[in-house]
Amino acid sequence: MSSGSPAVSISRAGTDAAAHPDLLRLVYAGSFHKLHDEPRQAMLDSIFDPRENLTAAQACDLAYERADHLRKRLAIPADIAHDPLRLFAITEWACLLDGTTQAVLSIHYAVCLGSILAHGRERTDLTDHLEALGSMRSVGLYLATELGYGNNVVALETEAVYDHATGEFILRTPRPQAQKFMPNTVPGAFPKLAVVMARLKVAGTDEGVFPFIVRISDRDGPRPGIRVRSLPEKPGLSLDNGLTSFDDVRLPRRALLSGAIGTLRPDGVFEATVRGRQSRFLRAIEPIATGRVVLTAALLACARAAVFVAVRYACQRRTFAPGRQDVPIIEYRSHQRELFGALATAYVMTSLVNETKRQFTAPHKEPGEHRLDDLIAVAKAVATWSASDVIHTCRERCGAQGMFSVNRIADYVGIAQGVVTAEGDNVVILTKAATHLMQRSSGASSAPGQGDLLDPYYLLDLLAHRETSLRNDTSSRFGNRMVHEDTRFDAWNQVVNPVLDFARTHGARISLQWFLRDIETLSEDASVRQALRRLAVLYGLMEIHREAGWFLARGAVTASQVTSLPALIDQTCADILPDAVMLAEGFGITNDVLRTAIADDYVAYFA
Template sequence: MEQTETRIRSILSHLTPTSLLETVNTSAVAAADTNQTAAAVSAPPIIDKQRTQISKWDKDEFRDFLEVNAAYKPVRAKLNELLRDPLFAPVYNMTVEQWRELTLQRAVKVIRSGLISISEFNRDPMKYLISMETINMSDSSLSVKLGVHFSLFGNAVLNLGTEKHHLKYLKDIDTWKLPGCFGMTELGHGSNVQGVETTATYDKDTQEFIINTPSDSAQKFWIGNAALHGQACSVFAQLYIGGVHYGVHVFVVPIRNPDGSIAENVRIMDNGHKLGLQGVDNGRIWFNNKRIPRDNLLNKFGDVQPDGTYVTSIPSKTKRFGSMVAPLVGGRVLIASSALYATKMALIIATRFATNRRQFGNKNQEIPIIQYLTHQRRLFPLIAATVAYNFPINHLKLIYCEPNKTAQNVKDVHVWASGIKAVVTWHKTHTLQTVRECCGGQGFSSFNQIPALKSDLEIDMTYEGDNHVLLQQVSRYLLVELQKGRYNVTLSNHGSKIYNADFQLHCLKWKESHLVQTLSTKIMTALDQGRGLEYSWNDNLDLVTALGKAHIERITLETFQASIKKASLNIQPALELCRNLFFSTKVVDDLGFYLCNDGMTQETAVKVQESINLLCGDMLPHALDLVNSFDVPEQYIHAPIAKADYIQEFRYGLQRKY
């Protein structure tokens, strides 16, 4: 027994080498506002000469490089100043009613500042996107409440309506005189908007539309701003004229009177307590022969003349519907961008805490937990991926904000927005869960921000399109491109230069190509066997989802590398480190696919697998600087564990209430 204990002690001494303990710099703590470098430790020896080594790099330039457009810094600065008002300070332990009241006060404060306007949605969409993602860093409920009012209700009036609607509604939308909500989702229909049950029947005798909820499954459900504050709703309904069905159209329907009372022939109920976003008053709406004027039809793509004649420049119901929902893609752009900022905030908090939090080691010199490989393997790939996703999102913003879009631009925006929204919100959710665990019990405290980010942003993966459904849209596009001969197939993928950008791109392109060809073959075979397209598609939804994700991973690496080529030598090494770790992690996550389909030799697969530990070692001395160089204003990081001395933050008798 004594010999066994001696042997265990010997093994443990090797697991905690003296050389590691001696290299810990006990004075290196996370000074958030000075970008102080993390505790310096000896990185693992360099084995592969292909790996880019980092010595010094420009943190301020790195931060600027992540910004989509430096010209909009004043926009963010003005909002940052407004959001320093005590009204926006963190508050905890509120009831749902208190949350909603505070969110309303904050919304009115922002609107009255004049810093956000629905008219800017088209005139300067980049300004609008940057404004909303900044607000989301301060308060997710506020961002969603304003987003429902401006991005959804206001955007519907702006881009589905015509001049008469603009003159009648836009000024009141901009001033909150007409608080709005967005009536698309029903209890029985969410993603399948073309299948909504609400009806709008034209009465030519009175020149009115009669809005009806024909069943309980047709009730408008999860409608933001509906439970308390909304006065008008942009309602998606099936249009009928003289018994003829003309497909889904959108109508402005009053749901409350100016005094706040519920409008005649409208019923509203509260959706009640939710997982998060307690400040948003989600509600349910029913219509019982609710009559509205003919002019309340948002008629940009289809109109009804006084005598009941239907006129449109797009005869096809499906194409007309596509034109109606196309302007709403901006919501997906904003969700993806805001999700990435939430991810950055969480990683800032977790990495600073990991640098300061000490556990195990010598009695008087415990080791910062960031030194442990298990911690690095959890955090560092997430940091690398967050940097990587910054660039396709920036590209998406640019093509979305392009003033004179071509048909291809419009298609690209739709495909990119659908796929990136899905992949980045999943990345955000995985990151938030991981950092919650990495911060231990502190990650469970609301004061440390992570729980609020987790609960408030959980809905990202569902609203504005369920992620799995969105990836189907991406895959459908790729199949069409393949069938039309516009998809360039990558046939083989053998090579071993795992830190070479061309090899990395070839690798991800091969995976995408293999998936699109396999999916196409399976569907065509099923069709040849007499199975319908709907059934053959459903039988291969696993491949459909995998293909959508593979496409986004490929374009992420592609845009990332294109950006690295434009970067100065001051920051290229830091960017390349993130690119290498992003690539290795994505390949290892799906290593079975590569090996099973002869997409990579076993020797190369082993190299990629082993590279993650090496790259984590390379990132260790720079991880804190990387997250501190994220483009997140310091005012939004108020977690005690993100402070330079988190123990001091929790001393007994401290006036701050935790």
């Protein structure tokens, strides 16, 4: 513990100071005033004031009202999915105050309207649906996952059989496992219109899984032939998720959203323009990518808010200090290691997600080390797992105060639990992305040699060494297993966990690499760049410390370097301390938006 006067000024902890422009530029990729200030201002509206003692149903109704309020307040167009950076900004700010509102917006705009526009943009026969969704006279849903088929949606069983005699599709749930699981289909104040993924069958031929537009409910409840049952309550999220089945529901011909994938001709013959059911399915679910980025960015925004609250609270909350008068808990090195580790992770993951957004919205795909869908999967898995860890750490470091909804962080815990599963379970999508990344050629891996553990670029080289080594070793091991195992699955199952280790290391490496790049683009204030470099060092040290045994066993670091890691982490935290408040406020989040008790004068709040 340091001696003498406090090393950090806490006079600003009870005020909403302006974020440093360099930090604001880094966190929001230069788009704060263009894209983020308007939704931030909307969060000040009274409809977002905290509400106590609501039932799950009341909280859900409020979330839909808040979503509709934002639609009107921000003049959100039906085709905002084609302006994804604005959609990301709106949902990031909404998630800070109501994760259920964010979920409603994401499903409605990113995947429901996004699917209709992607596969039916030029179709005038869909105008009434687009108008109903655009005005939120109907809320948009997306039904893909089934009770028996989660991440294996390509194998779903819900079927839409074409009846050429009537020109209709017959939508049915063939058995209990095929019930649609988790979409927010429970009837409420808003009628609901869904994109339903179903297996198209024409003249006895299975043409693969396609999207269909289906009216789920109107103001009188579920439509005929549609059965909806509420699912159990979920801590932290009040979305009205349901279990949905179809009993020979007849759909008009226009319900099929086949887009450029194929055409159902007037003579009742399906003419495919994309070969193979797997390829058709992948084209059909492309709008899911927008939803994945939305969720990733929104949860990371919650992680930044959690750090903001926890740092400001730590500057106020005082405790005993042997040999001194009481001190703010932020002066304890044990508190710093966890809280500043969370701060560093939030910044580093922000660079990962910002680069993912940039590539997602680039007009032309640039050559690089990733396929776009693989980058989105890596970012979703690595960033949301990291955000979840950050949120849990901040909750704990705020003690009992972190348990109250008014202080936001406890609610973020529930949001995190949903996001790591939604739009593709993290383990599943990361494993799939890793199979593609493993196929990239890489040379022999050599350790970077002994260097300075306080040099962020040396830490980056160590991560790159581990990444390449894991790729090479696992590829070789998989090849050997293919010779000895009965099936490809048996061989793959022997290496799947090392593959995930490789993918996580890859995610950590590119995140740190892009964060360092982003730091170098800042030009206004050298002291800010230095503060950010310390965060980069802390993140790198924590990653090396986590896998210190691996690095030591491979000769990438020495025993003395390994034993020095804890002290170096503590020293880096001490160096970060004077800038901690500035860095936390650099997220551009203010307590007039969050309305927490503990990010301002918490004693006055409870007086």
